[in-house]
Every structure is written in structure tokens, then in C-alpha cells.
Amino acid sequence: MRAPHSPPGEPVVGNAMRFARSPFDVLDTLAASYREGVVHLSGMVGPGIYVVLDPALVQRVLVDDHARYRKPQLRPELVDPLIGEGLLTSEGDLWKRQRTTLQPAFFTSRLRGFGDTIVDFTRATTDGWADGSTVDVHRELGVLTVRIIARLLLGVDLSRADAVDVAEAMEQVGETLALSPGNVVRPPWLQTPPPRTYRQAIRELEDVTARVTAMHEPEGDDVLSLLRRAVDADPDGFPDDELRDQVMTMLLAGHETTALTLTYALFLLSENPDARAELHREVDDVVDGAPTWADLAALDYTERVVHETLRVLPPVWAVFREPLVDARLGEYRIPEGAPMMLPQWALHRSGRHWDAPRTFDPDRWRGTKPAETPAYFPFGAGPRACIGRQLAIVEAKLILATVFAEWDVEVLVDDLPRRAAITMQPTEPVPARVHRR
Numbered sequence: 001m002r003a004p005h006s007p008p009g010e011p012v013v014g015n016a017m018r019f020a021r022s023p024f025d026v027l028d029t030l031a032a033s034y035r036e037g038v039v040h041l042s043g044m045v046g047p048g049i050y051v052v053l054d055p056a057l058v059q060r061v062l063v064d065d066h067a068r069y070r071k072p073q074l075r076p077e078l079v080d081p082l083i084g085e086g087l088l089t090s091e092g093d094l095w096k097r098q099r100t101t102l103q104p105a106f107f108t109s110r111l112r113g114f115g116d117t118i119v120d121f122t123r124a125t126t127d128g129w130a131d132g133s134t135v136d137v138h139r140e141l142g143v144l145t146v147r148i149i150a151r152l153l154l155g156v157d158l159s160r161a162d163a164v165d166v167a168e169a170m171e172q173v174g175e176t177l178a179l180s181p182g183n184v185v186r187p188p189w190l191q192t193p194p195p196r197t198y199r200q201a202i203r204e205l206e207d208v209t210a211r212v213t214a215m216h217e218p219e220g221d222d223v224l225s226l227l228r229r230a231v232d233a234d235p236d237g238f239p240d241d242e243l244r245d246q247v248m249t250m251l252l253a254g255h256e257t258t259a260l261t262l263t264y265a266l267f268l269l270s271e272n273p274d275a276r277a278e279l280h281r282e283v284d285d286v287v288d289g290a291p292t293w294a295d296l297a298a299l300d301y302t303e304r305v306v307h308e309t310l311r312v313l314p315p316v317w318a319v320f321r322e323p324l325v326d327a328r329l330g331e332y333r334i335p336e337g338a339p340m341m342l343p344q345w346a347l348h349r350s351g352r353h354w355d356a357p358r359t360f361d362p363d364r365w366r367g368t369k370p371a372e373t374p375a376y377f378p379f380g381a382g383p384r385a386c387i388g389r390q391l392a393i394v395e396a397k398l399i400l401a402t403v404f405a406e407w408d409v410e411v412l413v414d415d416l417p418r419r420a421a422i423t424m425q426p427t428e429p430v431p432a433r434v435h436r437r
């Protein structure tokens with residue numbers, strides 16, 4: 001057993017500065033040039049950070065040995081006031097209780113009833129587009145997915161104005177949480193309080209959350225109804241802020257990742273006109289007017305587009321863990337409590353695991369099951385894998401099919417500057433020209 005190597009760094013701050021300035025480039029270099037399964041980036045957050053680059057070791061941490069690791073508390077001064085102990089951040093018995101309580105909201109039998117809702121909300125969005133005009137697709141899709149999540153998971157119809165407030169507040173949150181040289185190299189004892197704009201964004205999200213909770217009628221199997229019943233049955237089993245934390249978590253985790261997937265799909269389809277033409281062909285063949293749940297099985301190429309987008313531009317670019325006690329991971333020793341990064345960005349794009357990794361080729365998924373591809377884990381893996389995985393795929397397929405049945409969408413930029421927050425987000429609007437077909 002040995003300590004992982006560090007790539008050469010800069011004096012004092014180690015590799016931190018370079019990583020904070022351009023995390024995606026640093027991860028590309030690590031994946032390309034290191035033969036090691038784990039490397040150590042020095043000088044960040046105390047003990048530095050251990051980057052796992054071997055898919056077999058990622059599986060060990062997330063699946064086989066998951067009980068030996070936990071999620072680290074990265075930047076608690078920012079994350080706690082945002083989502084507290086919601087499903088994304090909770091641990092131990094509380095996490096188990098929450099996951100079991102909320103799971104029925106995501107059952108296929110329940111989602112099946114919402115296909116038409118997804119299509120109707122999408123059409124309400126495209127009805128606002130003028131033929132030949134330019135729209136910011138990231139914003140449009142963000143507002144759309146907020147409204148869908150509010151309806152499906154929280155059981156309420158949010159006004160467009162409320163959905164815009166949520167999407168805007170989330171953008172502010174992303175800006176504050178993003179890696180930057182200032183926030184990566186600052187030692188824990190020098191943490192400054194959250195900036196005013198961040199606190200303001202949280203207040204806006206809390207306002208919408210309060211309205212959602214007040215509007216909600218407890219019935220059925222939406223997240224809020226399930227939670228209210230569980231809290232009533234076992235008041236000591238959940239924290240006081242359970243409803244608030246869980247609504248904030250669903251708004252954060254449930255809308256932005258899907259909006260990013262769709263934004264990146266539109267970008268990649270614009271760069272690859274052949275793939276866009278193939279998508280149009282399939283949608284024209286399968287869809288009669290508007291897509292339905294029954295069409296999903298035949299929307300094969302559409303599904304491959306979604307998987308390939310999640311590979312090339314994964315909205316969650318890395319997940320993080322820390323060992324509960326000193327850990328042995330393959331031949332490497334990782335000290336107790338040291339932060340570990342498991343970067344989708346690096347593994348999804350490494351020439352060691354993929355042919356022509358930078359090429360957007362939906363057909364590489366023909367006959368290949370994503371769940372059986374170890375270097376591919378856009379939704380994480382193991383017990384803490386994404387609870388919204390099936391919903392996200394269904395939603396992305398139905399939205400793409402609804403849009404492409406009536407429109408052609410061409411993103412007008414050939415580069416998308418992105419920042420690394422909890423998700424990988426565009427830093428600028430994403431303009432696209434929309435043509436009615």
C-alpha cells in the first residue's frame with residue numbers, strides 16, 4: 001500500500017491554483033497523462049484532494065465499499081443554509097428514512113401518468129417562441145424544468161414568474177458555489193460569511209418554497225405528501241426543517257441537471273448536423289402530433305443522444321466522498337477524512353476507456369447498456385445514485401421529441417464557457433435560433 005503521487009505543483013498552493021483556474025483542463029491532463037488509479041492534488045482544503053481515475057476504484061468507493069465512505073462537507077457555510085439536511089446531503093439513518101419515504105414519488109407507475117404533463121409544459125414554452133427568433137435556451141429550459149419538477153414532485157403549478165425567480169436564484173447560487181482561485185486556496189479558518197447576493201438568492205428560493213408548501217394539497221404520492229405523512233407518523237425521526245430542506249433540494253437537484261442536459265444536447269446537436277438530422281428523422285417516424293409515454297420505447301436514437309450528451313458534457317462533473325477511517329483503495333492509502341473526487345468529466349472523456357472520446361457519436365450506445373459501462377456514471381452509482389435518474393431520462397427524451405417534432409433549434413455559439421459549481425454550468429447565455437418546421 002502506498003500514498004498516491006502528486007503531479008508537480010506551484011509553490012505553497014500546490015496544484016490548487018491551476019485546478020481552480022481551469023478544473024476541466026486539469027482533469028483532462030490528469031486523465032491523459034497519468035497511469036495511476038489515484039492522484040493527489042496538493043494544497044487544497046487542508047489535506048489536498050485525492051482524484052480517483054480508475055473506473056474499478058470508482059465502483060469500489062460508490063458501490064462495493066460504500067459503507068466505508070461518506071459525503072464530505074464541502075463549503076458547509078454555503079451549502080447548509082441552502083439545502084440543510086435534504087436528501088442530497090443527509091447521512092446515516094436520516095438519509096435512509098428520507099430515501100425510503102421519497103422513493104414512491106419516483107416509481108415508474110407514477111411517472112407514467114406525467115408524460116402528457118411534460119409535453120404540455122414543453123409546448124407552452126415553445127408557444128412563446130417566434131419563428132426565426134433567437135432565444136436563450138439555457139434560461140428557457142431552466143424555467144421549463146422548474147415548472148415540471150414543481151408539478152411532478154411537489155404537486156403544485158408554479159407561475160412562470162415564480163419559475164423565472166427560481167431559475168435566476170439558482171444561477172446566483174451556482175456563481176457563488178463555483179470553484180475559483182479565491183475560494184479553493186482559502187484555509188477553513190479564513191472562511192468569510194456567504195456574500196449578500198447569495199443570501200438574497202436563498203431568501204428568494206425560500207419565498208417560493210413557502211408558497212409551494214402553502215399551495216400544496218396533501219394527497220397522492222408527490223414528495224411533499226409523502227413527507228407530510230412520514231413526519232406526522234414519526235415527528236422525532238426528521239429535523240424541524242425537513243419540508244423546507246427537501247423542497248429546496250428537489251428544486252435544486254431536480255431541475256438544473258435536466259436543463260443542463262438539454263442545453264448541452266442542443267449545443268452538441270448544433271455542432272453535429274448529421275446527428276440532428278437523424279433525430280428529426282426518428283421523431284418524424286415515431287411521433288404523431290405530440291409524443292406520448294407510449295412513444296418512449298421507440299425513441300431509440302433520442303435516448304442515445306441523451307446518453308451521449310451525458311458522457312461528453314456531464315452536468316454533474318464530479319462526485320465527492322471521504323473515508324470514515326484510513327482506507328485502502330486498490331494499492332493506495334487514503335487518510336481518514338481526506339476529500340476524494342470521482343470525476344465523471346475525466347472518466348467519460350478518457351482515451352483509455354473510449355474510442356474517439358471527444359467525438360459526439362450517439363451510435364456508440366447502440367447495443368451497449370450504460371449501466372454496464374464502468375467508465376460512465378453520470379448519475380453516480382450504488383445506494384446514493386440519483387433518485388431522479390429515470391425521471392431525468394424520460395423528461396429529456398419527451399422534451400427533445402416535443403421540440404424537434406415542430407422546431408429546428410440551432411445554437412449560435414461554437415464555444416460554451418463553463419464553470420465548475422456542484423454542476424457544470426454555462427457562464428453566459430446560450431443563444432439559439434428557432435425555426436418552425
Ligand code: HEM
Nearest residue numbers: 087088253254257258316319378379380384386387388392
Ligand atoms: C440528467 C439529470 C441528472 C443528473 C446528471 C443527476 C446526477 C446525479 C448524481 C451524479 C447524483 C449522485 C451524487 C453523489 O453520489 O454524490 C445524484 C443524486 C441525486 N439526484 Fe440527481 N441527477 C439528475 C436528475 C435528477 C432529478 C430529475 C432529480 C429529481 C429530484 C434528482 C435528484 C437527486 C437527489 C435527491 C439525489 C441524492 C440522492 C441520494 O443521495 O439518495 N436528480 N444526481
